[in-house]
Amino acid sequence: MINVFYGDAQALWDVSFKVKEREVVSIVGSNGAGKSTILRTISGLLHPGRGAITFLGKRIDIVPAHNVVESGIAHMMEGRRLFPQMSVLENLELGAYPKRASGKIRDTLEWVYQLFPILKERRRQLAGTLSGGEQQMLAIARGLMSCPKLLMLDEPSLGLAPTLVLRTFEIVEKINQEGVSVLLVEQNVHHALSLANRGYVLENGRIVLEGEGKELLNNEHIKKAYLGL
Numbered sequence: 001m002i003n004v005f006y007g008d009a010q011a012l013w014d015v016s017f018k019v020k021e022r023e024v025v026s027i028v029g030s031n032g033a034g035k036s037t038i039l040r041t042i043s044g045l046l047h048p049g050r051g052a053i054t055f056l057g058k059r060i061d062i063v064p065a066h067n068v069v070e071s072g073i074a075h076m077m078e079g080r081r082l083f084p085q086m087s088v089l090e091n092l093e094l095g096a097y098p099k100r101a102s103g104k105i106r107d108t109l110e111w112v113y114q115l116f117p118i119l120k121e122r123r124r125q126l127a128g129t130l131s132g133g134e135q136q137m138l139a140i141a142r143g144l145m146s147c148p149k150l151l152m153l154d155e156p157s158l159g160l161a162p163t164l165v166l167r168t169f170e171i172v173e174k175i176n177q178e179g180v181s182v183l184l185v186e187q188n189v190h191h192a193l194s195l196a197n198r199g200y201v202l203e204n205g206r207i208v209l210e211g212e213g214k215e216l217l218n219n220e221h222i223k224k225a226y227l228g229l
Contacts, residue, residue, distance in 0.1 A: 084128025
């Protein structure tokens with residue numbers, strides 16, 4: 001259970017949840033609810049004012065962010081954060097900087113290219129010249145290059161056309177089927193909960209609902225507040 005602050009302003013209140021091995025867990029809620037703050041705290045960019053975070057039995061809230069990556073957590077941040085003047089391949093290679101990933105970069109590249117064939121075709125192209133959907137694929141693929149046990153995705157469907165949104169969630173499902181646990185933060189409540197084994201609803205920095213993904217889709221509060229039903 002964690003409480004997180006930005007200076008004197010509290011952003012998260014008593015937030016507690018689990019991601020089990022090979023699960024997809026979605027955290028949904030409106031813009032500004034604190035969803036991104038949760039991911040930034042897990043990845044070590046923020047630290048809880050109170051509480052602790054454990055991963056594979058070890059505390060990670062007291063170590064630097066690069067140690068969190070080494071432990072097996074990858075974080076695709078909202079806005080993609082690519083290096084636009086570097087090639088697709090160079091962006092991917094940077095994702096493999098952790099020691100746990102650097103020794104098997106060739107095998108990981110082939111795996112990533114199987115998931116995203118377009119990236120192999122565009123590997124010499126500058127990342128900044130890709131389409132929005134291709135940049136999103138590259139951002140996810142770069143996270144996978146660190147060989148994560150847990151992939152955290154922050155708004156992967158943001159700004160994408162409806163057909164690309166569907167494709168993105170299909171890719172996330174496939175990544176999970178390959179054995180990677182996924183923690184998904186999304187405003188697209190329908191897709192996020194349809195994909196999730198379990199979900200949590202965050203409102204004003206507090207978890208107000210939790211349950212199986214499809215169970216939450218049938219919740220009356222979620223239907224009215226997020227699905228317009």
